[in-house]
Amino acid sequence: MNLPEPAGAFLLSLSAIPISYVVNSLSAVSDPVSVAGIGALVLLGLLAVLFFLVQGNPPHDPLFYVFVIFSFTSVIDLIIWLEEDGYISGFMEFYMKEGEPYLRTAYGLMICLWDGTVHYFLYLAMLAAIARRKNYKTLGLFWLGSLIMSLLVFLPGNMIGKYGTEIRPAFFLNIPYLLLPIWAGVRIFREHRTVPKIPAEQVEDAHMKGIFQRPLDVALILYLAGAITFTLFRGLLVLDCPSDSCFNYIYQYEPYLRDPVAYPKVQMLVYMFYLLPFLCLCIFGLLHPGCSWMLDWTVVFAGAVAQAQFSHMGSSLYHRTPYTYRVPHDTWWAFVIANTLYTLGPQLLAYRCLHSPAYFLQVTPNSLENGKKQD
Numbered sequence: 001m002n003l004p005e006p007a008g009a010f011l012l013s014l015s016a017i018p019i020s021y022v023v024n025s026l027s028a029v030s031d032p033v034s035v036a037g038i039g040a041l042v043l044l045g046l047l048a049v050l051f052f053l054v055q056g057n058p059p060h061d062p063l064f065y066v067f068v069i070f071s072f073t074s075v076i077d078l079i080i081w082l083e084e085d086g087y088i089s090g091f092m093e094f095y096m097k098e099g100e101p102y103l104r105t106a107y108g109l110m111i112c113l114w115d116g117t118v119h120y121f122l123y124l125a126m127l128a129a130i131a132r133r134k135n136y137k138t139l140g141l142f143w144l145g146s147l148i149m150s151l152l153v154f155l156p157g158n159m160i161g162k163y164g165t166e167i168r169p170a171f172f173l174n175i176p177y178l179l180l181p182i183w184a185g186v187r188i189f190r191e192h193r194t195v196p197k198i199p200a201e202q203v204e205d206a207h208m209k210g211i212f213q214r215p216l217d218v219a220l221i222l223y224l225a226g227a228i229t230f231t232l233f234r235g236l237l238v239l240d241c242p243s244d245s246c247f248n249y250i251y252q253y254e255p256y257l258r259d260p261v262a263y264p265k266v267q268m269l270v271y272m273f274y275l276l277p278f279l280c281l282c283i284f285g286l287l288h289p290g291c292s293w294m295l296d297w298t299v300v301f302a303g304a305v306a307q308a309q310f311s312h313m314g315s316s317l318y319h320r321t322p323y324t325y326r327v328p329h330d331t332w333w334a335f336v337i338a339n340t341l342y343t344l345g346p347q348l349l350a351y352r353c354l355h356s357p358a359y360f361l362q363v364t365p366n367s368l369e370n371g372k373k374q375d
Helices: 006-014 016-026 032-053 063-084 093-098 106-131 137-160 169-190 200-208 215-238 244-252 263-287 294-317 329-355
Strands: none
Touching (some): 006 063, 006 106, 032 063, 032 093, 063 093, 063 106, 063 169, 106 294, 137 263, 215 263, 215 329
């Protein structure tokens, strides 16, 4: 098997299916320590097999190993979602019982579904790029934002919510998900951004355009202002804002914010303390030319908001959420429209920055970064 090829990595990730079935069938383990040990042994064994298979054709990018291992766990997460929703059985029962029971919550299953689909696609796409020595910085930044956002909500939510008393040793299997993305993120940010060659005159012309000469940017600023207001409002909601408008909204539109699992509360606080300042910085970046950091960080936050909103909206509507905390039927469309717009805005902002980057490039005496490789 020529593993650095995407097909080889894909087949190795699919080994999660027979491995989980065999382990679940043979395992009579009922104590949490043994379950965590089995999980750790499976990952270490996979890593050993991976190193053995690449001896004849080692990858040039060490993130290859990270993406292969994470693609394996993505398949595991997809199996968990399929099994918990009744589509399959006999794969992960032992782990869900004594490993991470909080994955049975609506939020836990939503992040499993996201990891088993979107993250899995991103891993395969980045592995394909590595095999062909192509640049994958944009995909990597989107993945980085998505994964970090899920960790910022999932890990604290497990500890402070109603499942805080059920933390078991398998919880610490999440540590690689906490440490490896930091290393991966540093490497991805150091990669050259693939921007088209733009003449200095074109960049200067873009810098000279006022905000009213850029109608798309005006629309984005208006969106950002609305998103800032909505972010602050929902942050105040989970901090027990006493006003009548807060009371009416949380009961009539987003009762999931009251769910004792704590994930929605943590999500809104992460929005308020991390996303809200960034939205303010984006307004600054759209008003002042040469903010080249927008090219990378808008992609990171686009991934973060996409993951967060998928999990939040899905949990608010999911049958695993108690009925009293689900979105009421008569406000269903208002909830969906508002949250969909909140999700799409960062994606459009990132697309605007990547599609027409001239305004955000800096004019330098030597070049405009146009010596970089093109896609």
